Amino acid sequence: MFCLFFFHNNKRSKWLYAGTAMKSSPALFFATFAAFVFGVSATAHAASKPNIIILYADDLGYGDVGCYGATAVHTPNIDRLAKEGLRFTDGHAAAATCTPSRYAILTGEYAWRKPGTNILPGDAALIIDPQRTTLPSMLKGAGYATCAIGKWHLGLGTKDTPVNWNGDIKPGPHEIGFDYSFILPATGDRVPCVYVENGRVLNLDPKDPIEVSYQHKVGNEPTGKENPDLLKMQYSHGHDATIVNGVSRIGWMSGGKAAIWNDQEMSDTLAKKAVTFIEQHKDQPFFIYFATHDIHVPRLPHPRFAGKTPLGPRGDVIDEVDDAFGQVVAALDRLKIADNTIVIVSSDNGPVVDDGYKDDAVQKLDGHKPAGPFRGGKYTSWEGGTREPFIVRWPGHVKPGVSDALVCQVDFLASFAALTGQTLPEDAAPDSMNVLPALLGESKTGRETLIEQGGPLSIRQGLWKLIVAQKAPPKKPMALEDHDRPVRDTGAGGGLQLFNLAEDIGEKKNLAEQQPDKVKELQALLEKMRAAGRTR
Structure with missing residues (x-):
């Protein structure tokens, strides 16, 4: 009678998870059953709700990683995750550019369904409706502490209430389900070049207010177009507006001197924030969306990575993003929670070599194929545009190996809802498929289309x-x-x-x-x- 009650009341998602649990581990099935029905047992709680970390690189190509065939770069941490987990050969971002991919991963909806979800300017309004179910809001409802760190590029504020960079910045990550956020408002090559922590610009001096425009110049800061002699990295196309840290960006900005980020320290700064969140929430289920800036332009690696590869700055920041991922994984090992943590590695879109700055990326390719065997890359309709490095590691649950199942990041919402026993509203995640068996390596097939x-x-x-x-x-x-x-x-x-x-x-x-x-x-x-x- 209890089994009939359980399956009737928890509907599709919990049925799917229970079936998955029974296949992978009868003990996990019965522990999960007890937690759902009786609401007891910390062990069952941990077993049914593993920590989830998405390590999300930017512009990292299929062929840019050692375990996918790269030899000119060093990615020991990603390669380790691939060796200990499941490496997909047909795993995809939902789009070949950043904003629509990020929209899809968090909403479970293809971005092309919603107007205004193409690449956003740095002062765009939030494009995700705070009223809808999102990946973080669903997991928050399942008892997870949720966190967004790194590149945002999904807009902030509303069309009717543009962002005041000198006050509370909302709606934003918090309003769509993230308990904690430490973000770049847009991208590294777009102003404002400041971090926003929990809806406030970090280290902002009220006596030096920030002004941002994407329509006209503001303030008296020099621009790349007017003062190319001040640049430490020349632009190749676009990127000719306000100079920040010797690099001209897209858009104009004035003020906020104390809040300006250090490009070369960005990777470490973001990784440390992720590690701190892990340390603070190690005793409860947590979800981290760690969206790094690397290997997006401008490519300004920390001195300990500069010159480490023959590919120039683009290769150096691949080494750098691998190190950032390694810092997160090392924290899991140190805190002895790696076995209860799903780690996913992927990228928002395929590779691009010259994306607006003269950083020798084209000249130093020297046989390196960023998209591996695939045609195209970022901005394109070819497989190289959306087929990404895609790795899932969950020790003791995901058997190491290689899978050619067709899977997509848009499927995380439905799949993790099934994993954690959540029932999605009928109008939520319209394009997200439950491919949990494929992600866990229990099925050789994922999506059909x-x-x-x-x-x-x-x-x-x-x-x-x-x-x-x-x-x-x-x-x-x-x-x-x-x-x-x-x-x-x-x-x-x-x-x-x-x-x-x-x-x-x-x-x-x-x-x-x-x-x-x-x-x-x-x-x-x-x-x-x-x-x-x-x-x-």
Whole structure:
């Protein structure tokens, strides 16, 4: 009778988790059952609610990590997690650019469904509705302490109430479910170049107020465009406004001198905040969304990493982000909570080499392939745009190995709801699939279909992929393997493009003319999914 009561009242998510628990461990199943029904046992509580840490790099490509084939960089910490966990070969971000990927990972909704979710300026309003269910709010409801550290780039404030950088900054991370936040408001190359901790600019002197504009120059600070002689790193395109720490940024800023971050110390600063949160919450379930700035531009590694790789600053900050991840993992080991912690490593989109600064990244590639065997990278519709390093480690629960299951970051919300016994509202996470068995290595299959957001949308069905046509062709021919932004091969403008990834992982042979029925099938499926407003 108790079993019938349990399954009836906890509905789909808890049924799915119970099935997963029974498969992986009968003891875990019965401990979870006791916790759900009787609300007792600290052991069962810990077993059913492991800590969850998402180590989220920025612009890190599939081929930028040692365990995915890189040899010119040093990623021992990521490689260790791959060796001790499950390394996915078909794991994806939801988009080939940062803001939409971050929107999807936290909301469980493809960003292309909501207008205004493309790459945001640094003064944009919050694009996530505080009333909706999010990954942190769901886990908070499950008893987790929740934390966001690092790059935000999802907007702050509202359209009706723009951010006052000199006062309380909200809505923001707290309003969508994070108990603690220490963030960059947007990106490292966008003003304001300050940290925001729990809704206030860190170290702000009230006598030196901050002013920010993305429409016109404010204050008397020199700009890169007007004073290139003051720059320690020249820009290649864009990035010619206010100079901060010898680097010109996107947008104009004045004031806030005491609050300006140190670019070279940023990686350590963010890692230390994550470690401190772990130390403070080691005795309760916690969730950390650790979104590093590396390897995004401007690439300004700490002196202990500068010059450590033959790839220049881009390679050096890959070493640096690996070190930051290592600091977090070392804290888990030191506090003896690694066995009760799920650690996920991934990136918000594929790689980009020249993304606005002259840092020798293009000149020093020297055979290194940031996207590995895949075509394209950041901003593109090719596999290199969304297929990322994707690693899941949970000692004692996830068997080490390699999986070719199709999984996406948009699925974390539904999957972790199932894991922690939470029932999602019907209108929540419309595109998030429960792929928990795949994430835990209990199933060799994940999603059947995936919509990838690059330039035009593309759809994956198994190993078939269709990139839909765009109206305007590219203005000039683009080199197949060139990652330099001004001449990037985006996948746009090529008409309908169909690829069989089982035989053509590099997306070089367009089969659209030879396979018209498959094209029509995938077009119809894509339109059905778009019109439905949800895929789960």
